Amino acid sequence: xxxxxxxxxxxxxxxxxxxxxxxxxxxxxxxxxxxxxxxxxxxxxxxxxxxxxxxxxxxxxxxxxxxxxxxxxxxxxxxxxxxxxxxxxxxxxxxxxxxxxxxxxxxxxxxxxxxxxxxxxxxxxxxxxxxxxxxxxxxxxxxxxxxxxxxxxxxxxxxxxxxxxxxxxxxxxxxxxxxxxxxxxxxxxxxxxxxxxxxxxxxxxxxxxxxxxxxxxxxxxxxxxxxxxxxxxxxxxxxxxxxxxxxxxxxxxxxxxxxxxxxxxxxxxxxxxxxxxxxxxxxxxxxxxxxxxxxxxxxxxxxxxxxxxxxxxxxxxxxxxxxxxxxxxxxxxxxxxxxxxxxxxxxxxxx
Amino acid sequence: xxxxxxxxxxxxxxxxxxxxxxxxxxxxxxxxxxxxxxxxxxxxxxxxxxxxxxxxxxxxxxxxxxxxxxxxxxxxxxxxxxxxxxxxxxxxxxxxxxxxxxxxxxxxxxxxxxxxxxxxxxxxxxxxxxxxxxxxxxxxxxxxxxxxxxxxxxxxxxxxxxxxxxxxxxxxxxxxxxxxxxxxxxxxxxxxxxxxxxxxxxxxxxxxxxxxxxxxxxxxxxxxxxxxxxxxxxxxxxxxxxxxxxxxxxxxxxxxxxxxxxxxxxxxxxxxxxxxxxxxxxxxxxxxxxxxxxxxxxxxxxxxxxxxxxxxxxxxxxxxxxxxxxxxxxxxxxxxxxxxxxxxxxxxxxxxxxxxxxxxxxxxxxxxxxxxxxxxxxxxxxxxxxxxxxxxxxxxxxxxxxxxxxxxxxxxxxxxxxxxxxxxxxxxxxxxxxxxxxxxxxxxxxxxxxxxxxxxxxxxxxxxxxxxxxxxxxxxxxxxxxxxxxxxxxxxxxxxxxxxxxxxxxxxxxxxxxxxxxxxxxxxxxxxxxxxxxxxxxxxxxx
Numbered sequence: 103x104x105x106x107x108x109x110x111x112x113x114x115x116x117x118x119x120x121x122x123x124x125x126x127x128x129x130x131x132x133x134x135x136x137x138x139x140x141x142x143x144x145x146x147x148x149x150x151x152x153x154x155x156x157x158x159x160x161x162x163x164x165x166x167x168x169x170x171x172x173x174x175x176x177x178x179x180x181x182x183x184x185x186x187x188x189x190x191x192x193x194x195x196x197x198x199x200x201x202x203x204x205x206x207x208x209x210x211x212x213x214x215x216x217x218x219x220x221x222x223x224x225x226x227x228x229x230x231x232x233x234x235x236x237x238x239x240x241x242x243x244x245x246x247x248x249x250x251x252x253x254x255x256x257x258x259x260x261x262x263x264x265x266x267x268x269x270x271x272x273x274x275x276x277x278x279x280x281x282x283x284x285x286x287x288x289x290x291x292x293x294x295x296x297x298x299x300x301x302x303x304x305x306x307x308x309x310x311x312x313x314x315x316x317x318x319x320x321x322x323x324x325x326x327x328x329x330x331x332x333x334x335x336x337x338x339x340x341x342x343x344x345x346x347x348x349x350x351x352x353x354x355x356x357x358x359x360x361x362x363x364x365x366x367x368x369x370x371x372x373x374x375x376x377x378x379x380x381x382x383x384x385x386x387x388x389x390x391x392x393x394x395x396x397x398x399x400x401x402x403x404x405x406x407x408x409x410x411x412x413x414x415x416x417x418x419x420x421x422x423x424x425x426x427x428x429x430x431x432x433x434x435x436x437x438x439x440x441x442x443x444x445x446x447x448x449x450x451x452x453x
Numbered sequence: 454x455x456x457x458x459x460x461x462x463x464x465x466x467x468x469x470x471x472x473x474x475x476x477x478x479x480x481x482x483x484x485x486x487x488x489x490x491x492x493x494x495x496x497x498x499x500x501x502x503x504x505x506x507x508x509x510x511x512x513x514x515x516x517x518x519x520x521x522x523x524x525x526x527x528x529x530x531x532x533x534x535x536x537x538x539x540x541x542x543x544x545x546x547x548x549x550x551x552x553x554x555x556x557x558x559x560x561x562x563x564x565x566x567x568x569x570x571x572x573x574x575x576x577x578x579x580x581x582x583x584x585x586x587x588x589x590x591x592x593x594x595x596x597x598x599x600x601x602x603x604x605x606x607x608x609x610x611x612x613x614x615x616x617x618x619x620x621x622x623x624x625x626x627x628x629x630x631x632x633x634x635x636x637x638x639x640x641x642x643x644x645x646x647x648x649x650x651x652x653x654x655x656x657x658x659x660x661x662x663x664x665x666x667x668x669x670x671x672x673x674x675x676x677x678x679x680x681x682x683x684x685x686x687x688x689x690x691x692x693x694x695x696x697x698x699x700x701x702x703x704x705x706x707x708x709x710x711x712x713x714x715x716x717x718x719x720x721x722x723x724x725x726x727x728x729x730x731x732x733x734x735x736x737x738x739x740x741x742x743x744x745x746x747x748x749x750x751x752x753x754x755x756x757x758x759x760x761x762x763x764x765x766x767x768x769x770x771x772x773x774x775x776x777x778x779x780x781x782x783x784x785x786x787x788x789x790x791x792x793x794x795x796x797x798x799x800x801x802x803x804x805x806x807x808x809x810x811x812x813x814x815x816x817x818x819x820x821x822x823x824x825x826x827x828x829x830x831x832x833x834x835x836x837x838x839x840x841x842x843x844x845x846x847x848x849x850x851x852x853x854x855x856x857x858x859x860x861x862x863x864x865x866x867x868x869x870x871x872x873x874x875x876x877x878x879x880x881x882x883x884x885x886x887x888x889x890x891x892x893x894x895x896x897x898x899x900x901x902x903x904x905x906x907x908x909x910x911x912x913x914x915x916x917x918x919x920x921x922x923x924x925x926x927x928x929x930x931x932x933x934x935x936x937x938x939x940x941x942x943x944x945x946x947x948x949x950x951x952x953x954x955x956x957x958x959x960x961x962x963x964x965x966x967x968x969x970x971x972x973x974x975x976x977x978x979x980x981x982x983x984x985x986x987x988x989x990x991x992x993x994x995x996x
Binding site: 221222223224226227228229230231233234235237238239248249250253255257283284312313314315316343345346347372373374375376377380417452 | 562636637639640641644647648649650651652653675676677678826827828829830831832833834835836837884885891893894895896899900901902903904905907908909910911988990992994996
């Protein structure tokens with residue numbers, strides 16, 4: 103969900119972003135650090151020497167005196183070779199250099215007390231499985247907090263009526279997901295309804311995957327309905343937050359007949375009070391080819407920028423009012439474009 | 454599985470906030486926890502309707518009360534506890550801080566299979582220690598919905614003389630289904646935080662401190678995509694804070710006679726709340742920490758983390774005092790009264806203004822060659838921050854208590870009395886673990902690995918080892934190792950105090966020694982309930 107903090111990009115000039123070489127904001131550098139890599143490195147090196155599970159008949163009197171004898175997990179045999187070089191490190195690393203006199207280290211002052219995530223692990227990073235010495239849980243492990251349970255969510259970011267004097271239409275923009283922290287099915291949809299007819303409808307079915315701490319990859323398909331011929335696309339996107347909490351959806355599309363498209367959406371939540379939130383928003387669509395049937399011109403096909411003021415009656419329910427400016431170049435570049443300014447009123451809600 | 458289908462319905466009323474409680478017949482008032490003593494106990498876990506807020510909601514109770522009955526044991530006795538499950542779901546009871554065979558520890562799936570609906574389980578073990586402890590469910594969401602009670606163990610010879618002895622059990626209640634609370638945090642992790650920096654605050658700061666300072670104050674946090682006001686994930690927005698099962702409006706009362714010495718056994722049984730406790734007008738002489746005797750230290754205030762216990766002595770001389778326990782994020786408080794008779798009360802303080810986290814909480818010492826070894830699994834989506842230069846200062850009372858004009862207890866003040874920590878061997882090796890998380894995704898882990906992707910941690914039977922925790926997050930984590938003591942080291946590496954919960958502050962490095970003298974499987978986790986649920990959990994194998 104979208105984070106709401108005070109925007110400084112607009113106010114300051116992002117001073118520390120440049121002054122902080124240790125912070126790596128190149129999220130895309132992580133692209134080759136896939137989930138598979140992560141899983142691989144977390145895989146136990148040896149399945150191994152599993153302690154025996156201990157069955158407790160319910161109602162039966164337990165025999166505490168035998169504890170420790172019959173349940174003692176078998177002595178490990180993998181302590182040394184279990185996790186080759188990293189193991190040594192995890193076990194032996196710190197012993198003598200218990201340096202606690204942190205303030206004393208004059209001259210070594212660095213401004214990097216922390217690291218933003220995203221960078222690569224150093225060569226000597228610990229193996230998190232080294233402490234297991236090859237032990238596994240055995241079949242008995244079934245703690246109720248062990249398994250992550252999937253969740254479902256629906257966020258209707260915008261459901262609004264637009265008034266331009268002569269005509270009115272409804273716009274919707276929602277996203278739903280089902281899954282766990284790192285992997286989820288995502289459905290995104292955005293479109294316009296005019297007099298009960300879909301004039302524009304972009305529907306996306308995606309697989310979302312946590313790539314870095316603040317960014318998800320989203321890959322799948324897009325299907326355009328509404329006025330004009332229907333279009334299908336393969337979809338590759340990123341969704342997440344830049345430093346300073348700018349929300350970004352950036353998606354590339356490859357369609358039939360060599361069509362390529364790109365869409366970017368940014369939102370920012372500026373808290374005026376704890377519940378009154380001003381949200382600037384922009385959205386731009388780019389296409390490689392004209393598509394006259396759908397009223398699309400190549401290049402920047404449309405650009406919207408809006409400002410919405412919502413009030414969170416509850417976190418999950420916030421009516422809003424706003425204004426939106428949109429620019430739609432006319433198809434075939436006949437040196438004209440349509441600029442529209444609309445007042446909007448709608449609701450933002452989720453559950 | 455419908456979480457709230459009661460097997461048997463009780464009804465108990467726990468609220469006087471509306472003023473109607475006093476009009477209700479006595480049996481509908483809050484059932485105070487009964488005190489059970491002896492060596493054989495029957496504890497019946499069931500669904501009970503409670504009302505702390507004006508709305509009747511189902512709770513998980515033992516023998517019909519919140520808190521569960523206080524159990525009085527004697528050191529050296531063998532106790533038998535028959536737990537009857539009348540819930541529609543599996544349950545369990547974990548005896549928190551007790552040294553016992555691991556099969557009696559009560560963590561389902563790890564120590565035993567849990568107690569299925571409609572069945573019973575008998576715990577039996579020898580009581581090898583004395584002091585103040587507690588017990589709670591280790592299944593599902595039952596701890597948040599009320600399944601917690603106090604354990605008071607009399608020593609063979611009592612060394613602390615007091616005229617009165619009260620359990621002061623702190624906790625919190627929500628009318629929401631705890632699973633819904635967790636789901637909200639997953640979808641919007643700052644859902645319950647209504648103390649976020651706003652444009653109005655910004656204008657204030659500009660007016661007071663100038664534009665540059667106001668920008669500086671926010672720049673690093675926003676650049677890092679962190680919140681300087683994330684003091685508690687869950688606030689008074691949903692929580693009602695309790696002392697011995699009573700709301701602030703329903704005031705718990707402890708009686709005394711002037712001149713008496715009163716022992717207060719503070720237990721934090723809250724799922725997610727750190728409490729800052731004080732009794733205006735009284736000095737608190739802390740004599741026990743986590744059930745174990747310490748060299749007495751007198752303070753005005755103490756912060757108690759989830760699952761910690763502190764025994765304090767007070768010597769009241771006036772007519773009435775307020776026991777005041779404000780939540781760490783200052784969004785609410787629990788309070789009760791110590792008085793010479795019912796009907797008296799003392800002024801209730803207003804909660805302090807919440808203080809934002811500081812650079813110390815984000816970056817630690819910010820300098821110095823502190824040996825930090827991040828795990829390679831910390832370099833992924835599960836970890837939003839790593840601390841490279843953690844601080845090791847135990848004399849920091851923590852955010853919100855720094856320089857507040859009161860003498861506040863810190864870990865540096867805690868020293869076990871002679872003879873408590875008998876294993877004087879130096880540690881044979883170090884185990885370093887990093888407390889990690891991603892606040893935006895609300896996922897929690899150790900070394901960046903959540904429980905469901907982890908492997909166990911092996912302690913060799915009989916060894917003395919050192920554990921090093923580095924907190925790579927900006928929240929305090931009360932880390933609880935079942936079945937084995939955590940002997941906290943001072944910042945220069947000397948053994949200092951015996952605990953069963955070690956609170957690690959943001960960007961802090963702490964170390965403690967463990968003697969692996971109990972074979973079996975032991976949970977090791979953050980005692981913030983929603984962090985445990987979110988993956989900050991390990992299993993230790995002692996073999």
